[in-house]
Amino acid sequence: MENIKSLNKEIFVDSEEISQIVTRLAERINNDYKDKDPVFVVVLNGAFMFAADLLKQINVLSKITFIKLASYTSDKSSGTVKQLIGLNENLKGKDVVIIEDIVDTGLTMQSLRKQLLALDVNSLEIAVLMFKPHKFQCNYPIKYIGKEIEDPFIVGYGFDLDGYYRNLPAIYQVKE
C-alpha cells in the first residue's frame, strides 16, 4: 500500500493529447458508422473513462452495453480464457464495436473477440486507446487505435495499479 501511495510516476499522455486522440477516433467512427446502427461494447473497468469521453462525441444512433471479463479460476492452464459477464444485449446481426482501454499481448481481446464473433454479429471492430505493438502476440485487426506505445506500465484515465489511480485525468508512466 505504501508503495502504491508513493508511486513514482511521470506524465505520459496529458489531458489535451488524450482529448485530441479521442476526437480523432470519434470522427472516424462517426464516418464509418453513419449509415449503421452500431452497438458499442465497453469493457469494464479500464475503459470507463475513455468510453465516456469517446461516446459523448459519437453522433450516430447507437446502443451502449457494458461487460466485464473474469478469468476462469478453475482452469489455470488456460490463463488467457476470460469469461464474459454482464452482456444483456442481443448482438446477433449487429455491427459491434468493442471499446477497450489497452491491448498489450492481445490475449484478453482475442478471447473476447472469439466470444462475440460466436454470437453471429454482422461485423466486429475494436477501438482501443493504447496499443503496445511490440507486445502483441495475436494477428486480428484493430481498426481504431488511439496511440501506439512501447512498453511502459501506465496508470490514470481508467488504467489502474491494483485498482488505484483510475481517476487521474491524464495518463502517467510508472517509474521503477
Ligand code: IMP
Ligand atoms: P493483454 O491481454 O496482455 O492484452 O492485457 C490487457 C489488459 O491488461 C488490459 O485490459 C489492462 O487491464 C491490463 N494492462 C495491460 N497493460 C497495462 C498498463 O500499462 N497499465 C494498466 N493496465 C494494463
